[in-house]
Amino acid sequence: AQSVTQPDIHITVSEGASLELRCNYSYGATPYLFWYVQSPGQGLQLLLKYFSGDTLVQGIKGFEAEFKRSQSSFNLRKPSVHWSDAAEYFCAVGATGANNLFFGTGTRLTVIP
Amino acid sequence: EAQVTQNPRYLITVTGKKLTVTCSQNMNHEYMSWYRQDPGLGLRQIYYSMNVEVTDKGDVPEGYKVSRKEKRNFPLILESPSPNQTSLYFCASSLKRGTDTQYFGPGTRLTVL
Secondary structure (H helix, E strand, O other), X not given: OOEEXXXXXXXXXXXXXXXXXXXXXXXXXXXXXXXXXXXXXXXXEEEEEXXXXXXXXXXXXXXEEEEEHHHOEEEEEEOOOOHHHOEEEEEEEEEOOOXXXXXXXXXXXXXXX | OOOEEEEOOEEEEOOOOOEEEEEXXXXXXXXXXXXXXXXXXXXXXXXXXXXXXXXXXXXXXXXXXXXXXXXXXXXXXXXXOOHHHOEEEEEEEEOOOOOOOOEEOOOEEEXXX
């Protein structure tokens, strides 16, 4: 059965520090992988996605993620966090030919001055 | 402007009083979906639709109904709401499948007393 694990419920970082949010998945097929961000009071917005090819994916707002098949991971990174990055981040996985995505439980990011 | 709209944004109701949450998209998307978001559980899919008159259950369909009579609209119906349906609800759409980029509405905060 497919599953997505985001082991960190809440992360606090200082503005300007680097960030890494973890995502592990369990999927029987070649996965499609996504990171979405939810700002307070808003819907979700796509940050980046991986379908195939280069395993390092660049997204919006300076985020990137790396697909590591051997570790079943798709961690999200940003070299220098801005206060406006405070939000909840969701990893999601889908399979080739599948209709739907499975979302992780989310990681809430707090940015302190 | 390309968008997904939901109405109402906030709703407080009582147990057993039928309600409908509307969802509309202006992107001519074939795929539409409803999710509920609960603390610690992330997003869970309620129902989805691959096209007009084609709907299917997601992971948590009990107590909900949907219809897809027009491509742009995908209302969520709670025939007899109960307190355990108190949640934040999101509608989303994508071009063809859930594994395409999904565009989310702003959410509907529902409280059932």
